[in-house]
Amino acid sequence: MPADLDVVFVLDARFEGGVSTAVAAELKALCNDTTLRIGLLLVKAHLLGVAWPVHPAIRRFITEGRVTLLRPGDDWTCQLALIHHPVTFENLPRSALPLRAERALLILHHPMFDGAGLRQYDLDSVAANIVATLTDDLLIAPVSPVVRKSLRHHRPRFGRIADEDWVNLLDLTEWPFDPGRAPPHPDHIVIGRHARPDPLKWPEDRAQAFAAHLADDPAVEVRILGGGAFLTTLYGPSLPANWVQLPFDPEGVPEFLGGLDFFVFYHSTAWLEAFGRNILEALACGIVTILPPAFAQTFGPAAVYADAADVRATIDHFVADPQAWLAQRRKARMWAQVHHAAGLAHERLNTYGLRRNTVPPPRPARRRQPVLFLSTNGIGVGHLTQQMAIADRLPADLQPVFASMSLSLDVAHKAGYPVFYLPHHKHLKADPDRWNTVFAEELFDLIRHLQPVMLAYDGTAVFGGLANVLGEFPDLMTLWVRRALWRDVHQPFLDHANLFTAVIEPGELAGELDHGPTRAERPFVHVTDPVLHIDPVARMPRAEARAHYGLHDGQVAVALQLGSGANYELQDLRRAVVECLLGDPAVHILEIVSPLAPMPDALTGAEGRMTQLREYPSFRFSRALDAAVGVAGYNSFHEQVLGGIPTLFVPNEAPEMDSQLTRAHWAEVNGLGLCLRARHAAGALTRQVNRLLDARFRAACCQRMALLPAANGAREIADFVADYSAMIRTDRWPKDAYPR
């Protein structure tokens, strides 16, 4: 029977290095053939513990719908599975694979032994796991002669070693070659190298490193893409004056290479470079490339080989002989064209027996797999709004389900999602310890019936009951989306971070002023752009929005949004603000009342000039506004600032809240809004309201707000949920996976 898919790529696509870029290049070449049915099976392998997203160059193919993303529970067949990197199957998968392959190719992107002779993986064990779960027909292909040699004539117990190496390919159009480039000038020679910032990618010997990279030669500029503090750790505090360090930037490599006369790459003796994609990229751009002799087996005549001490002489030779330099450039480019052009991807598949133009059998419709969005109570709609920002952007094959302690749960229901109410102990007037026991039972029950593919939690407090339930489902993908700007009182909850598969911190415009407990955690979590439920550009046009509110030309529309008042009393301030605003005869106030709050009393004197309404999400209509007065909760703050609405922020300073004061203060000092502390700045009320009503101030404020980046982290988190919920886990060691 014909297979459902022709080729399926199987890999941990979160790595930022050469494996991901090699796969992206292959995908690009293959996806140009629309008759080819390509799948992607994501694996969460054990090597990468931090919550990195899928590499953007691979993610693009999912977003554009050019590959079929396989999910746990699916049932697919394919002709050929390409398993990239042995780490992918170092452990047995934690669930049955959603794929059966007629043949699989395990591509060894890493030597079996490193430069120091240490074993890097157990090939027999990896192959056994693949044969047990994916295919009966396994081939093993090294990516280079270096990797092949590292196998030391090993005869695998499962599968057989392929005759050909599975070399890296690249799209030559992305690596431009300039045939007219002027030869290097003897007084200003530019050499460069790029690699991820890792000490192993540099010679451990200082003298060798300095010789290979022409230290302190005034005629030579050495550009290092992927420098960092590790270099001073390695070689001491005084690095050569002619070394120009640049941060690692995979996106900027072609431009970087375009400025070089020579490329050099020398690394630690402890490191065995499996292939050297960075070298291939330099060769593709036609750069004269100087390497240690060990690379000759991989790159042949495309590069020039010299010991570190001889790099200077090699460069001198080419500088003195521009024709030789030009001939070597052409040789490099030609090598890339003949051996590594992306167009070879098709041909290579054919040699592994791929049949073309087969007609797959019809497939039953996929069941939408549940993603459980769990949130704490909060005081308003903040947690639910954050989660709906993500849920609204999930692919159609996932079904968001909301389980919340929030009294505003109705907003998720009205948005079309199934909802479950799990009351918080405060709402039940219950003892927290007893409640935790019951809450754990309730959540456990929901999970065991619902069988979600992921649990995404939004809240600062990780309750004991939740922690215990997470322990009961260790294979479930779990995500903690927690905001920054914590108070010290929240610190103990960070101890629960390792209960989750991943932690995401939605970006904060005022993040640099955040010195709370979460700041030190940033290297271990994934920080996104600020998250907005509705993209500012998706709001209703101004004229339509003003008509929606019944506003007339000339009226200055000011929104008043002081939250639910559940934990911070602002009623006196409300009265004073309204009186102050109404001092301007052009002002019309739109008081937008929280879904939870009782409708406030209408104020005497405000008749006809103040409209009270419940509206969610009110941001959709916010282009109608000229200004706003409101609290500085995460959602409203970022909506106002990124939505270009000049706002007088009144921070809710209740001790259990995040630091709204930080946000409001940041906005004021950056000219992006105003701040009024309800209890500390009574005397400033009139002045601040008058500034808000000053048209020149608002125009300047809008101008500055328009310069802020428009990215919305909600899309990124939705992609993260979609990808992680599709991943097969091989990251858990069997010894930790079963009760003992």
Added chain:
Amino acid sequence: MSLPPFADMFRFGRGADDADVADGTVSIIGPRDRAMFVLMLDVASGEALPAVKKLMARFPRHRVVFVHTKLDFRPFIEAHAIFERLPSLDEIARFADLLDWPTYLADRQALLFAKWRPDRVIRYGPDLEEYAARVAAVCAGARNAS
């Protein structure tokens, strides 16, 4: 934060029995507290909600727990009432494939009784048995329609 002993947890997930309920392990109220349920399942708001405050006043020695299917919680919040919510029949019909509703609701009801140990149950509209029957009918209808 003190966590309950692990062994005491998830009795329902592992098959709770009457003993678990009787010994109060999975309960939110103390041994001397009394609770009662007021069922307002699948009834129109106008029929039942005016009774919330009256019932709380009428049973001052009980913790009155309103078990309802509404999503507008404001009447209960304004009355400072304790409440639990079960999914409405409309939601169940709309998301009939989401899970095995009859089984989930049977477990949910059992858990609610263990949680509160009510010594009295009164109702506006269907009782739990009747509600379960309606749920089963909704699910069967959805299955047939698909």
